[in-house]
Amino acid sequence: MSERVISGRKGGLITLGAADALWAELTTDSAVPAVSAALTWSPADARAGYVLLGARVVAASGGQRGVSEVEVRRAAAELNAVEVEGGDLVRIGPFRGAPAQEHMEGMPLRWRQRIARELQERGGPGWAARGDGGRLRHLAGIDWRRLLVERTDGHTRTWWLPRGVVRLLDAAEHAERQWLHAARAGRERAAVPEQPSRPGRARAAGGGGKTTSLEGPAAPPRSYTGELQGQLYSVLSRKPNMSRKVAGWACAVCRTAPAAVLDHCHEHGYVRAPVCHSCNTLERPDHLYSNDIRVADHYTHLFDTRVGDWLRHWHRCPGCRARTTLPLPHLAAWTAYIACRPLRPTHRDARGSRGRKPCGVLRVSWTGSHHAPRSCLLMVAVDFCPSGEHRVLARVPYREAAERFGSWLAETAPAVAAAAGPDRLDGLPTRSRPVIADTSGEGLALF
Structure with a gap:
C-alpha cells in the first residue's frame, strides 16, 4: 500500500490516496464488489466535505x-x-413513471437515476463495462455493473440488482440526504447574525441545546411504532413534507434500511406502514394484468422465510385485520403458493439428477372482486410446462380461500390471528373501493 500512512497522522487522518488503497484492501473479499478509487474518482468529491463509502458518510x-x-x-x-x-x-x-425524489442541490447519489441514465443514454451494460477514460463512475464506492442483471422479454428490457445491494444503496442515499440537511441547517444558522441578549439568557441558550455536527454520522432512522395506524392513505399522502417524515423512520418490515415510501392496502385504503424500496418491491404482487399474477420466487420470503413479519405487516390494515384475510392479489398468491402446493406436478430434473423439480411457473388469476365474494373465483394454473401437459390446477372460490387462509394463519402466526377478526365493519370506510392493481410494477413512489 504505497500511500498508506502508519505514523505521524494528525488526528487519525490519512490522505485520500491512502484511503483509496485501504478501502480496496479491506473490501477485497466482500460479496459487494468495491472500486479501487472510491474517494478520488467521480462522483466522489471530497471538496464537498464528505465522501460516501457504502452506506456510511465519511467526513x-x-x-x-x-x-x-x-x-x-x-x-x-x-x-x-x-x-x-x-x-x-x-x-x-x-x-x-420514475420515483419522485425531493430535489436538493448538491445531492449527487440518486443511484436509480444514475444507473438509468448510463444504461439508456450510453448504450447499456456493454458500453458501461468499457469505462470512461479507464475508470468507471461508481456509486458509493461500489462497482454496481458487476452485479447488474439484464433481462429481455420480447421487446422489453429490464434491469435488476440483488436485494442486498438495493438496500445498501437506499441506505447510502438516506445517509447522504441526512448529511446534506444537517449541512444546510448549519449554513443557515451561521448566516443568521447573533442577537444581543442578557448574559443569563446567553448561557441558557448555549448550554443544553443539541447541535448537529457535520463531522459525525447522521442520526439513524427511528423505529416505527404505529404512529400512522388507522389513517387513510388518500388523506395522509396529501399532507406537506410527508416524504421527509417517512424518511425519518426505519422500514417497518426489515427494521434495518431507512423507509422511503408509504405502503398501503389498495382494497381498504389504509396506510400499513413506512417501508424501504426493497421491502415495497418484495411486497408488491407480480401482476401480469390487473387480475392475473405470476407466483414468483420472492413468495418464499413472504410465506416461508419471514412469514410472521409479513403477516403482521399486512394486518396493519384495519380492513384486512377485521376480515382475517389479505387483499385479493395477496390472497390469490397465497392460495396458489400454499393451499395448492400439493397439486403442483413435478418433472424429472433435466440436468440428469435423480430428483424431481416442480413443473413450470405458477400463475393465479381471478374473476370478480372481494366486494362480491360469492361470485369471485381464483384459478391456479401452471405456465411453461416442459411437455405442455398442465394448465389449470384448481378453481377455488374466494370464500373457501379466505377460510383456508384463516386456518393457516392461526397455526402459522397465532399472535397475528389472535389480533384479527371477527368480521367487524365498525370504522371501515363506507364507500367500497375497487381492487387497484399496479399492473406494470412501475410505480415505486408511495405505493
Whole structure:
C-alpha cells in the first residue's frame, strides 16, 4: 500500500490516496464488489466535505486534506457484512413513471437515476463495462455493473440488482440526504447574525441545546411504532413534507434500511406502514394484468422465510385485520403458493439428477372482486410446462380461500390471528373501493 500512512497522522487522518488503497484492501473479499478509487474518482468529491463509502458518510476534513482511517475501516466492515443472494433480485428499471425524489442541490447519489441514465443514454451494460477514460463512475464506492442483471422479454428490457445491494444503496442515499440537511441547517444558522441578549439568557441558550455536527454520522432512522395506524392513505399522502417524515423512520418490515415510501392496502385504503424500496418491491404482487399474477420466487420470503413479519405487516390494515384475510392479489398468491402446493406436478430434473423439480411457473388469476365474494373465483394454473401437459390446477372460490387462509394463519402466526377478526365493519370506510392493481410494477413512489 504505497500511500498508506502508519505514523505521524494528525488526528487519525490519512490522505485520500491512502484511503483509496485501504478501502480496496479491506473490501477485497466482500460479496459487494468495491472500486479501487472510491474517494478520488467521480462522483466522489471530497471538496464537498464528505465522501460516501457504502452506506456510511465519511467526513473529509479540510476539503481534500484527508479522512478518518477509523471511519474508512468502519465503512469497509459494514460493506463486508452485506449478504448478496444471486437469485433474490429487485427490478430497478426502466420505469416510465420514475420515483419522485425531493430535489436538493448538491445531492449527487440518486443511484436509480444514475444507473438509468448510463444504461439508456450510453448504450447499456456493454458500453458501461468499457469505462470512461479507464475508470468507471461508481456509486458509493461500489462497482454496481458487476452485479447488474439484464433481462429481455420480447421487446422489453429490464434491469435488476440483488436485494442486498438495493438496500445498501437506499441506505447510502438516506445517509447522504441526512448529511446534506444537517449541512444546510448549519449554513443557515451561521448566516443568521447573533442577537444581543442578557448574559443569563446567553448561557441558557448555549448550554443544553443539541447541535448537529457535520463531522459525525447522521442520526439513524427511528423505529416505527404505529404512529400512522388507522389513517387513510388518500388523506395522509396529501399532507406537506410527508416524504421527509417517512424518511425519518426505519422500514417497518426489515427494521434495518431507512423507509422511503408509504405502503398501503389498495382494497381498504389504509396506510400499513413506512417501508424501504426493497421491502415495497418484495411486497408488491407480480401482476401480469390487473387480475392475473405470476407466483414468483420472492413468495418464499413472504410465506416461508419471514412469514410472521409479513403477516403482521399486512394486518396493519384495519380492513384486512377485521376480515382475517389479505387483499385479493395477496390472497390469490397465497392460495396458489400454499393451499395448492400439493397439486403442483413435478418433472424429472433435466440436468440428469435423480430428483424431481416442480413443473413450470405458477400463475393465479381471478374473476370478480372481494366486494362480491360469492361470485369471485381464483384459478391456479401452471405456465411453461416442459411437455405442455398442465394448465389449470384448481378453481377455488374466494370464500373457501379466505377460510383456508384463516386456518393457516392461526397455526402459522397465532399472535397475528389472535389480533384479527371477527368480521367487524365498525370504522371501515363506507364507500367500497375497487381492487387497484399496479399492473406494470412501475410505480415505486408511495405505493
